[in-house]
Amino acid sequence: MEVLDILNKLEIEYTMIEHEPVFTCEQAQFVKTLINGEGCKNLFLRNNKKQYFMYILPDEKRADLKSLGKQNGLGHLSFGNEEKLWELLKLKRGGVSPLGIINDAENTVTLLIDNELKDKLLLFHPNDNSKSLNIRYDDLIKFIEYTNHEYILI
Numbered sequence: 001m002e003v004l005d006i007l008n009k010l011e012i013e014y015t016m017i018e019h020e021p022v023f024t025c026e027q028a029q030f031v032k033t034l035i036n037g038e039g040c041k042n043l044f045l046r047n048n049k050k051q052y053f054m055y056i057l058p059d060e061k062r063a064d065l066k067s068l069g070k071q072n073g074l075g076h077l078s079f080g081n082e083e084k085l086w087e088l089l090k091l092k093r094g095g096v097s098p099l100g101i102i103n104d105a106e107n108t109v110t111l112l113i114d115n116e117l118k119d120k121l122l123l124f125h126p127n128d129n130s131k132s133l134n135i136r137y138d139d140l141i142k143f144i145e146y147t148n149h150e151y152i153l154i
Contacts, residue, residue, distance in 0.1 A: 023094030037123035037134035057114035095129035
């Protein structure tokens with residue numbers, strides 16, 4: 001099932017725009033002038049136990065992986081490789097999105113969501129970095145729960 005099909009099935013409201021493909025948060029800054037929402041950084045991570053995570057945080061915030069792993073009992077966190085990103089989520093670097101969990105049938109990836117995003121309108125790629133859409137935080141949680149993925153509010 002496609003992302004938009006699931007959003008529609010769950011009656012999640014969103015606005016979507018098309019734009020030039022973007023591969024970094026810096027390149028994507030212009031998107032916030034075209035559509036309302038909080039830009040998000042989505043990092044694909046792993047720990048030494050070969051557990052996989054996606055850390056979702058405001059795009060302007062610096063990710064402190066050492067402290068994130070230690071404070072949340074996740075162990076040493078590092079970036080997951082591109083092969084595993086494709087294998088688990090069918091995503092490539094520059095197009096990482098929490099909406100990619102629809103491709104994770106084994107529910108391998110746990111989402112780590114920064115508390116600063118709570119109650120906001122969020123911007124993500126719908127698994128295509130030439131498009132962006134906005135959804136409310138509560139609807140992101142609804143989407144995550146629909147796919148039976150675990151998440152931790154950080």
